[in-house]
Amino acid sequence: MGFTQQILLIVLLVGISAFFSVSEISVAASRKSRLAVLAESGDEGAARVLALQARPGPFFTLVQIGLNGVAIMGGIVGEGAFSPWLTEFLGPMLPEAYLDSVAFTLSFVLVTSLFILFADLMPKRLSMASPERLASAIAGPMILLIRWLQPLLWLYNGAADLLFRLLGVPTARNDTVTPDEIIAVVEAGAQAGVLAEQEHAMIENVFGLEVRSAPSAMTLRESVVFFTLEESEESIRQKITSRPFNRFPVCDGSIDHVVGYVDAKDLLNRVLAGQSLSMKADAPINPLLALPDSLTLSEVLERLREARDDFAVIINEYALVVGVITLNDIIRALVGDDVEQVQEEQILRRDDNSWLVDGATAAADLMRVLDIDDGGGSEHYETVAGFMMYHLRKIPRRTDRVDFAGYRFEVLDVDNHRIDQLLVSRLDGATGEISGEG
Structure with a gap:
């Protein structure tokens, strides 16, 4: 075989190796969701790629046979093509004792470089750039080769499967999307x-919604406007005027004894009809859905849907009311309006490095504003006040502080063991470790 023919054969082997490299990376890197969309739109190549991904064993066996076989042949042909030429070229410049070794080494480096550059690096980088398009293009020829070489592929693939079973290694691809x-x-x-x-x-x-708890979006107990069965009509009118909500819980004495709720529209109709607003005077009290505070917002939404209602009271493990939640609260959490409202009303930015925070602020909202991770501790508390109690391991007092994730949380005001306000300051050169001081 002449030198020109050997060079052409090397070029052909590089091209074959590049084809297998493109096949391997493009099929492996192709996104299943993107392929499914293309297949539904009538792309037959995408459908073939999905078939290859569903049964990857024969495909990757063929790829490895092709890559290894071509690499071996390339080394044999390359050494035979370049070594004589390099020996002749370097003859006048090197001693005869070293000539064959140097020529063989240079031939090996030259052939290896050709395969690395043109059969490996460039095809694989090209495949990563547009895997679905290239995978669709090569899927047809690869499926045809798999059919032709089925006995050989079955032999190697069966041996690999047997070894995996003996070693207890799972081979099924996990396509679960988290x-x-x-x-x-x-x-x-x-x-x-x-x-x-x-x-x-x-x-x-x-x-x-799957991870946020109900208390993170509810109206807290201290802010709930409710009526009692004994409440005077004048007091009811004042509450409606000052806090014009759509629904008002009705309680028997205290907020922890909820008997139902009244709708503002029903109260308006009673006023227009000249009837009394007193809860004793045959008031239109509706049953009120009670939900535990351990539910996520997603679960609350499902319970409201099942009850065909949009208003519920949230109760803790001691049967005490901790707040109320409405469908609008969940919608605000979904569209993000609640975060903006928290920033305006409960988280006041003093300057670039400090914030005044209401103790009743949901801890998740403050962590989101500060862009820090609470390390999974949110399962132990709901509010910023709970965050302080959890880390201090005591009832907080004024000037108590906690250093956490590069910020200092300092208690400014306490009312009957309840944290009213904190000062959050950014620490310089903080390591993110937790420390508490009292």
Whole structure:
């Protein structure tokens, strides 16, 4: 075989190796969701790639046979093509004792470099850039080769499966998509400009409903406006005038003894009809849904849907009312309005490095504003006051402080063991470790 023919054969082997490299990376890197969309739109190549991904054993066996076989042949042909030429070229410059060794080494380096550059690096980087398009293009030829070489592939693939079973290694691909993976895809879409910032935030909030607890979005006990069965009509009128809500809980003496709720529209109809607003005077009291405070917002939404209602009272493990929640509260958590409201009403920014925070602020909202991770401690508390009690391990007093994740949380005001206000300051050169002082 002449030198020119050997060079052409090497080029052909490099091309074959590049084809297998493109096949391997493009099929492995292709996103199943993207392929499914293309297949539904009539792309036969995408459907073939999905078939290869469903049964990857024969495909990757063929790829490895091709890559290894071509590499061995490339080394044999390359050494035979370049060594004589390099020996002749270097003959006048090197002693004869070293000539063959140097020529062989240079031939090996030259052939290896050709395969690394043109059959490995460039094809694989190209495949990573557009895996679905390239995988769709090579799927047909690869399926044809798999059919032709079925006995050989069955032999190698069967041997590999047998070894995996003996070693107890699972080979089934896990295609389960987690919420974190979906959020990562959404963030990538937002960075690429495919999703608007509002859409990005809303999708993240949808998954946030699964982890946020009911108390993080409810109206706290201290802010609930309720009527008692013994309450005077004048007092009821004053409450409606000062706090014009749509629903008002009705209690027997205290807020912990809820008997139902009244709708503001029903009260208006009674006023227009000249009837008394007193809860004793045959008031239209409706049953009120009671939910435990351990539920997530997603679970609360499901319970409201099942009850066909949009208002519920939240009760803790001691049967005490901790707040009320409405469908609008969950919608605000979904669209993000609650965060803006918290920032305006409960988290007041003093300057670039400090904030005044209401003790009743949901801890998750403050952590989101400060962009810090509470390390999974949120399961032990709901509010910033609970955060302080958890880390201090005592009832907080004025000037007590906690250093956490690069911030200092200092108690400014306490009312009957209840934290009214904190000062949150950014620490310089903080390590993010937790420390408490009292």
